[in-house]
Amino acid sequence: LLPHAAFFNLSRLEKYLDDVLTIDDFEELYEKKGVDFHVVATEVDYPRKAIFGRHRSPWIGTDEDDFYRDRYLDNCTISRAVRASCSLPGLFAPTEVDGVQYYDGEIKKVLSTHVAKEHGADLILVSHTFTPYIRNGNMGSIAEMGIFSLVTQAIYTILYQKIQTPKEAHIQIKNLYEYVESEEFRRKYRNLSREERSELLSDIAEKLDFNPDLKYIFFPSPNETFFMDHFNMLPFATRELINSGYTVAQEVLPMHGLKKLPEYEEQGILQRRGLKRFR
Structure with a gap:
């Protein structure tokens, strides 16, 4: 078991979402439905969150970037972002996006309500099983x-x-x-x-x-x-x-x-x- 990252992977979940979603692109979802949707994952090799959506942090790749700073990314489909966010370590293998490995979005911080707050929400509904x-x-x-x-x-x-x-x-x-x-x-x-x-x-x-x-x-x-x-x-x-x-x-x-x-x-x-x- 040691050489393997997990017992299972979520490729079939990604394929299922790709099949059933009429829109699998964050930007298209916003343009056609007005929904500014975000999915949170965590980088495996750095202690920072990735917030997938239609936005991208402007400071990525500059001197303001660092290994701990959470970032908005726009380089992923909705189905793959959900797969990454659901990749519970030990159970499901990490998900790769543009050569970077991601797993469960709850690893660094439980419930990323700040994402809704940063985008001007005045009502945040928080549902969890914890x-x-x-x-x-x-x-x-x-x-x-x-x-x-x-x-x-x-x-x-x-x-x-x-x-x-x-x-x-x-x-x-x-x-x-x-x-x-x-x-x-x-x-x-x-x-x-x-x-x-x-x-x-x-x-x-x-x-x-x-x-x-x-x-x-x-x-x-x-x-x-x-x-x-x-x-x-x-x-x-x-x-x-x-x-x-x-x-x-x-x-x-x-x-x-x-x-x-x-x-x-x-x-x-x-x-x-x-x-x-x-x-």
Whole structure:
């Protein structure tokens, strides 16, 4: 096993996407559909991310370039970019793009929400399966469920904390921003004029890279998702994950004031197809 990078490769996934996608080019997708789509992977030989899409970082190949700086790249089809992003090390072999090897986009940083933020998004929906198991009376302890469940719990706990850190930072900066806007701040620093307060808010937003209009919605994973087969790409396995995510979205989105499109008010996307679940 030592000479081989992994047990499997994802060439068939790439071929499948190439066959079913009506548009397999990032630029064409934007021009025809208005979708500025990005796929994140990680370079194997350098500790930096590749953000595949229709953009290219202008400083690539200049003195500003270095081995740690993440870069936007436009040299890849959508199907190959997805293959690279899904190449989980050890399980699936890395994917080559223009002589450079790439693997899983989560390696350097879990969830690349900054990509949407950098392109002016004011609402970012974050869905993932990295929620640790929460013990309840029906299921018992992870320690009793075998080594695979125990290792998965440890990994998910680490990843979940990495997800929470930027989320908590955004909340802290937002609290600071709202405090400067508050009546309490005005009373305490009454010598500041309205223009000076406005300038202070602008400085906070600029220095801390904060967008006061940006909102994140995180979709938690239920306990059942923890025990699903995340690395199985056969239809019966992926179907369970899709249905779980769909159910959670149905519950979470209305809590944030998001409503269904009028055409789906009476019947949801599943009901309109005569289904109770995705199949």
